[in-house]
Amino acid sequence: MTAQPPPDVRDVARGLAVDLGVPADSDWVLMLSTGPIRLADPITTLWLEGPQVSGPLPCSSGALRGWDGYMLNVFGCVVPIPSEQPPWPHWSLYREDGVLALQIWRIRAHLPKALAFAEIRWPTSVGVSKTIHTVRGWESLNPKDQDKAVVSAAGGMRAIEGILKPAGGRPAEWPDEETFRERVEPVVRSLRARYGKAIRDRAAEDLNIRSDWLKDLTHDHTGLTWPEFVKTVTEREG
Numbered sequence: 001m002t003a004q005p006p007p008d009v010r011d012v013a014r015g016l017a018v019d020l021g022v023p024a025d026s027d028w029v030l031m032l033s034t035g036p037i038r039l040a041d042p043i044t045t046l047w048l049e050g051p052q053v054s055g056p057l058p059c060s061s062g063a064l065r066g067w068d069g070y071m072l073n074v075f076g077c078v079v080p081i082p083s084e085q086p087p088w089p090h091w092s093l094y095r096e097d098g099v100l101a102l103q104i105w106r107i108r109a110h111l112p113k114a115l116a117f118a119e120i121r122w123p124t125s126v127g128v129s130k131t132i133h134t135v136r137g138w139e140s141l142n143p144k145d146q147d148k149a150v151v152s153a154a155g156g157m158r159a160i161e162g163i164l165k166p167a168g169g170r171p172a173e174w175p176d177e178e179t180f181r182e183r184v185e186p187v188v189r190s191l192r193a194r195y196g197k198a199i200r201d202r203a204a205e206d207l208n209i210r211s212d213w214l215k216d217l218t219h220d221h222t223g224l225t226w227p228e229f230v231k232t233v234t235e236r237e238g
Contacts, residue, residue, distance in 0.1 A: 020122075
């Protein structure tokens, strides 16, 4: 059973859009984990909430490296898939109807039940702001536990910074190896038919993702390098 988001998630998302200065006609999205991310699980289900969407989004846990054990909360605007590295923080996600590209306006990360969390914001009114917040109950902890809470939040801050440098965001995500192969193998076959080989840069261009992301996705979903993966497709053709 898919975990559900807080009942007021849509109101929270609308309030964020106003608070961050998001243009009124923007297609904004709040994306959050409804439980701690576990890299040992092959699939992690995130929740998407926005004017055009409301529901669960299964994604590959392997694409969430750096977030193990953390709760994730991302607010952004849906944008066209960037053909080049954009100057703003972004994240691309694979859905059944295609790739969802987000321009990130705010990210929060924290451990479950933690009394402190990390936040990075990109509002229109000021520049980038990085903050570690404490929540109600933190002041009642003993000094040692207060320090632990802040240290855990600092780990969340490093995880946020890690997904934004140098690539600027996570790759588009296929939820499992079967779906990955269904999407990528036809592109490999088409390239081989046209050029006699499957160049990763051309494959990435056809899939509307970055070449280095495709390299990581290939390893995440198959355990193979790109040349090894292409060889398996060739062997299947034979």
